[in-house]
Amino acid sequence: xxxxILGLVGLVVAALYVWQATLIExxxxxxxxxxKTFPIILAILMAATSLYFILRPDKGPEWPxxxxxxxxxxxxxVLVLYALYLPQVGFVIATxxxxxxxxxxLGSRPLASLLIGIATALxxxxxxxxxxxxxxxxxxxxx
Amino acid sequence: MDTLxxxxxxxxxxxxxxxxxxxLIGCALGxxxxxxxxxxxxNGVAILIPLAFTMGLAPTPALIxxxxxxxxxxxxGRISSILLNxxxxxxxxxxxxxxxxxxxxxxxxxxxxxSGVASFVGAFFATVGLVLLAPQLVRxxxxxxxxxxFALFTLAFATLGGIASTNQAKAAFAAALGLMIAMVGVxxxxxVPRFTLGEVHLYDGIDFLVVIVGLFALSEVLVFLExxxxxxxxxxxxxxxxxxxxxxxxxxxxxxxxxxxxxGFLSGVLPGAGAxxxxxxxxxxxxxLVDPKGRTFGxxxxxxxxxxxxxxxxxxxxxxxxxLALGVPGSGTTAVLLAVLLAMNITPGPLLFQxxxxxxxxxxxxxxxxxxxxxxxxxxxxxxxxxxxxxxxxILMPVVAMISFVGVYGISGSSFDLIVMVAFGVLxxxxxxxxxxxxxxxxGVLLGNEMEVNLRxxxxxxxxxxxxxxxxxxxxxxxxxAFVGFVLPILFGxxxxxxxxxxxxxxxxxxx
Numbered sequence: 001x002x003x004x005i006l007g008l009v010g011l012v013v014a015a016l017y018v019w020q021a022t023l024i025e026x027x028x029x030x031x032x033x034x035x036k037t038f039p040i041i042l043a044i045l046m047a048a049t050s051l052y053f054i055l056r057p058d059k060g061p062e063w064p065x066x067x068x069x070x071x072x073x074x075x076x077x078v079l080v081l082y083a084l085y086l087p088q089v090g091f092v093i094a095t096x097x098x099x100x101x102x103x104x105x106l107g108s109r110p111l112a113s114l115l116i117g118i119a120t121a122l123x124x125x126x127x128x129x130x131x132x133x134x135x136x137x138x139x140x141x142x143x
Numbered sequence: 144m145d146t147l148x149x150x151x152x153x154x155x156x157x158x159x160x161x162x163x164x165x166x167l168i169g170c171a172l173g174x175x176x177x178x179x180x181x182x183x184x185x186n187g188v189a190i191l192i193p194l195a196f197t198m199g200l201a202p203t204p205a206l207i208x209x210x211x212x213x214x215x216x217x218x219x220g221r222i223s224s225i226l227l228n229x230x231x232x233x234x235x236x237x238x239x240x241x242x243x244x245x246x247x248x249x250x251x252x253x254x255x256x257x258s259g260v261a262s263f264v265g266a267f268f269a270t271v272g273l274v275l276l277a278p279q280l281v282r283x284x285x286x287x288x289x290x291x292x293f294a295l296f297t298l299a300f301a302t303l304g305g306i307a308s309t310n311q312a313k314a315a316f317a318a319a320l321g322l323m324i325a326m327v328g329v330x331x332x333x334x335v336p337r338f339t340l341g342e343v344h345l346y347d348g349i350d351f352l353v354v355i356v357g358l359f360a361l362s363e364v365l366v367f368l369e370x371x372x373x374x375x376x377x378x379x380x381x382x383x384x385x386x387x388x389x390x391x392x393x394x395x396x397x398x399x400x401x402x403x404x405x406x407g408f409l410s411g412v413l414p415g416a417g418a419x420x421x422x423x424x425x426x427x428x429x430x431x432l433v434d435p436k437g438r439t440f441g442x443x444x445x446x447x448x449x450x451x452x453x454x455x456x457x458x459x460x461x462x463x464x465x466x467l468a469l470g471v472p473g474s475g476t477t478a479v480l481l482a483v484l485l486a487m488n489i490t491p492g493p494l495l496f497q498x499x500x501x502x503x504x505x506x507x508x509x510x511x512x513x514x515x516x517x518x519x520x521x522x523x524x525x526x527x528x529x530x531x532x533x534x535x536x537x538i539l540m541p542v543v544a545m546i547s548f549v550g551v552y553g554i555s556g557s558s559f560d561l562i563v564m565v566a567f568g569v570l571x572x573x574x575x576x577x578x579x580x581x582x583x584x585x586x587g588v589l590l591g592n593e594m595e596v597n598l599r600x601x602x603x604x605x606x607x608x609x610x611x612x613x614x615x616x617x618x619x620x621x622x623x624x625a626f627v628g629f630v631l632p633i634l635f636g637x638x639x640x641x642x643x644x645x646x647x648x649x650x651x652x653x654x655x
Contacts, residue, residue, distance in 0.1 A: 010316060017323060020338050032607040033599040035337060036329040041320050049316040050470050056321075058310060061576045064369055075368050076394055076569055079361075079390045079544070083561030086552065095548075099541040106537035120542050124549060134553050136196050 003057030010050030017043040071105060078102070090139015091129075095121035146278055153504025156203060157512055160588055162505070165200075166513045167207040173215015174520055175531050178223050181367060183232030184216035184459075184476040185328065185582075186359035188545065192483055193550030200489040201512060203502050207509040208533035210463075210485055213476050214266055214513055217418065217459045218521045220257045221452055222529055226383075227249060234418035234455035237426040241440060241447030248443050249438060252384035253528075257396065258452040260520040264400045269460025270510045271407045273467075276412070277496075277503075280468035284493035289601035290612050294621035296594040299471040302413070302628035303583055312635050315577045318363055320579075320593065321587020326351055331592060334597060344559045351588045353551055353560050357567025358574075358581050359479075360547045365542050365572040383526050396449040403453030406611055409452075411461020411473060412638050418474060421458025424450035461509070467503060468493060470593075475582040628634055 023040045064072060082098040100117020108116055125143065129132045156162065176187035188209050195205040220235030225242035238258060245254040260565035300318040310367075327338045328348025339345040344585065406428060407421035431452035434440045440447045464474035470492030472478040484491045489499055496503055520528065551564050571581055597613075613619050 002577050005245065006278075006579075020340075024330075024337050025335055027335050030333050030597050030604050033480070033602045035333050035335055038595045038598060039323065039326045039337065040153055042319050042326070046319040049312045049319065050314040053316075056312075058578065059576070062581070063576070068369060069483060072231065072365060072369055075365065076406060076565065079565045079568070080562065083565050084549065086557055086561065087556075088546070091549075095545050099545050102368075102541035103537050105368065106540060108537050116538055116541075120545060124545055128549055132194075132198055134194070134406075135556065136549060137552060137556075 001057070002063070006023075007050040007053030007057070008048055014043040014047040014050065015044070024082040030064035030095065039044035075102065075105065086137045088139065089142055090141055092121045092125050092143045093138070093139065093141075095124065146274060146333055146408035149245075149500060149504045150274060150508060152500070153506070153508035154511075156501055156505035157207065157508035157625060159380060162204055162207050162509060163512065165204050166211045166509050167210025167516055168406070169208040170516045170520060173212035173217075174222075174517065174528050175215075176212065177219025177221075177235070178230045178231045178528055179539065179582060180223050180227075180231055180533050181338050181363060181536060183220070185479055186363055186543075187216055188212055188476055188483075189355045189359040190547050190550060192479065192486065193356065193554050194546075195483070196352070197550065198487055202484070202489055202499070203505045206480070206483055206502060206506050207513075209480060209512045210398045210506060210510060211516075213480065213515060214456075214459060214510065214531050215386030215520075217266065217456045217622070218259065218262045218517050219528065220455070221262070221286060221448075222255065222375075222525065225254045225258065226532065229600075234422050234458070235451075235456075236419065237295060237422045237451035238448060240426065240451075241442070243284065243439070243446050245448065246447070249384065250443065252266055252386040253388060253392070253445070254443075254448050255383065255525045256388045256522050257392060258448045259518065259525065260393065261400050261403065261449040261452040261519045262456045262521065264473035264495075265404045265407055265458075266457030266460055267437055267456040267511070267514050267518070268404045269411065270507065270514065272408050272457075273351045273460050273510075276299070277464050277468045280464060281493040284469050286617060287493070288615070289597040289604065290614060291618050291621060292597040293601060294595060294618045294625065295469060295471055295598070296590055298621050298625035298628065299586065299590070300583055301625040303472075303586060306540045310578065311629060312472050315578075317581070317583035318587050319581050321584035322591040323587075324354065324584075325351075325591020326589050326595070331596065342343035344557075348592075349563060349588070350554065350560060351585075352554060353564045354588050355479060355546045355565050356551055356562040358585060359572035360543060360573060361564060361568025361569030362581075364540050364544045365568060365594045366575060367385075367536065369572075371537075376578070383529060386522060386525055392445055395448055399433070399446045399449045400453040403450040404457040407457030408461040409456035411458030412464045413473065418455040418458040418462065418476075422455035425454025426451040429516075432542070467491065469630050470495070471590075474588065475585070478582060478586050478589060480583075485589060490541060508571060510550070 021036045024035050026034060077088055078098055078101050082094055086094045096117040099120040100113045103116045104110060104113035125136065128135050169312065176182045177184065190512055191209055191377065195208055200208065216232055217234065220231035221242060223229050223231040223240040225246050228239050229235040230242040230326055242254045242258065245251065271464045327345055329336050329346050403425035406425045408423055426447065427447060430440045433446060434444065461600040462477045465476040466472045466481055472481045481491060489502060506585060539575045548561060551560055554560065574581060601611055614621060
């Protein structure tokens with residue numbers, strides 16, 4: 001079943017890709033092949049393999065359900081929020097929260113998670129900012 | 144003699160303080176990453192590329208650092224195979240079979256030191272093989288025109304999927320997906336934007352470093368989060384004991400190591416096979432040769448440790464041959480190393496040896512030096528690295544995730560790239576669930592533009608005649624190999640893969 005869905009998604013992506021390819025504006029200087037041909041060949045390849053998945057699907061994997069799915073979605077949400085607000089919040093605070101959340105969900109106790117999160121953030125900050133001199137997100141407090 | 148002179152120049156470059164220090168750091172980091180289950184060479188190197196890039200390292204030092212990490216991982220992977228019966232990375236899988244039984248018998252120190260020596264033999268002679276073989280391959284590659292290059296890239300995709308997946312259609316799907324991602328951005332030939340959906344951030348294309356870190360490193364974190372139940376914490380590793388292998392055992396294993404090295408190197412050079420196949424073939428053939436009835440293998444035979452370790456380290460060196468000489472990587476990790484070259488604006492392939500001999504030979508010399516460093520780290524100091532296994536993954540995995548963000552943020556300083564990276568992390572997790580291999584995706588993203596440019600160049604030369612793609616004996620040869628490489632695994636790949644899996648199952652729950 002999973003493979004059939006993969007195949008359907010592949011077909012849709014390939015179709016959208018071809019549609020987008022036909023919208024590419026050709027410039028007046030162009031080569032024989034042009035900017036559209038190779039992408040269209042690729043989309044055809046994807047469509048062909050997708051058809052194969054629909055016709056001859058493999059046995060599907062076990063998808064997480066219920067609590068586990070929620071767990072994953074929450075983790076992804078935390079990562080997305082981290083990506084969005086990192087520049088505003090600053091590296092150390094954002095990282096302490098994200099790392100603390102992840103280690104908590106991976107089985108650390110709540111108080112330990114807080115400490116591990118802060119230690120992770122400070123550790124990375126010291127190594128990469130102070131020692132290696134990379135620019136990390138600064139935020140309102142400069143760290 | 145030319146080769147020796149170039150190599151001598153390489154040593155002059157490698158023996159500077161900066162490069163020696165980077166090799167040392169790389170070897171140590173690599174051994175640690177290899178030892179930790181869940182952090183293999185491909186994602187280890189992937190996390191470090193953006194860091195090396197933002198630290199402003201020059202191409203040669205950056206390559207020395209990252210290739211040392213790669214070699215180090217190959218050494219380090221055996222540590223957790225032997226002590227915990229959990230392979231530290233995929234190529235170290237076969238080392239579990241005899242390594243862990245040895246550790247149970249109280250011979251952990253012997254297994255570790257012997258496999259350290261075997262790793263050294265494999266890696267050292269593979270590097271010698273690299274020195275000898277790569278310049279020869281370059282000579283052939285200089286005959287390549289655009290049509291041949293297009294065929295060569297196709298060959299890489301055709302063979303790379305073979306071992307990585309049980310289903311060739313999925314490998315092809317992955318390659319198409321990667322190439323399609325590479326098409327996003329302004330067309331290099333005509334300057335028109337493609338597939339950007341009007342988003343200005345996408346005009347430069349999607350940064351392949353962001354894709355690689357997302358697909359490899361971040362998806363690993365998600366996989367771990369999903370599977371954490373029951374194995375979040377590792378058990379105490381057994382006592383290591385004496386770490387000097389007796390000469391009698393070394394002598395008994397010497398032929399084994401030589402055979403493992405040769406087999407491993409050859410399977411590394413073949414595009415697509417990589418280190419996992421190298422160690423599998425070395426182990427299986429060694430078993431068939433010296434212990435056909437299965438009396439001692441699988442129960443802690445030292446030769447069963449030496450063979451796969453010599454094999455996977457030799458394959459790691461062998462895989463560098465096509466990467467450096469042709470610009471076509473032979474495995475997942477070398478694909479990531481290719482990304483380093485591209486990020487540094489160095490075009491890999493035959494011209495690399497002419498235009499940047501300092502990069503190539505400096506790297507090779509550094510590998511020789513790194514091997515000796517690794518030998519010291521992995522025999523007398525192995526207990527130090529084994530201690531890393533005590534760090535629980537619940538602390539480690541968040542650190543991995545956060546360092547991935549640091550690297551990617553360092554490249555561009557924009558939230559947009561971070562979001563793209565998370566998206567690729569989720570995509571990587573989904574693809575892994577449905578058994579679509581990630582390596583062809585990455586290779587597609589890396590090689591896509593080069594592949595299209597060569598196609599269009601070939602067509603421009605022939606004035607639109609598509610038959611030019613099969614217009615020379617060399618091109619026809621490459622297409623034939625590509626075809627065979629794609630079809631052969633359909634016939635034999637399943638059997639091989641199934642055997643690899645079954646061998647692991649027979650040994651009883653590896654991940655218990």
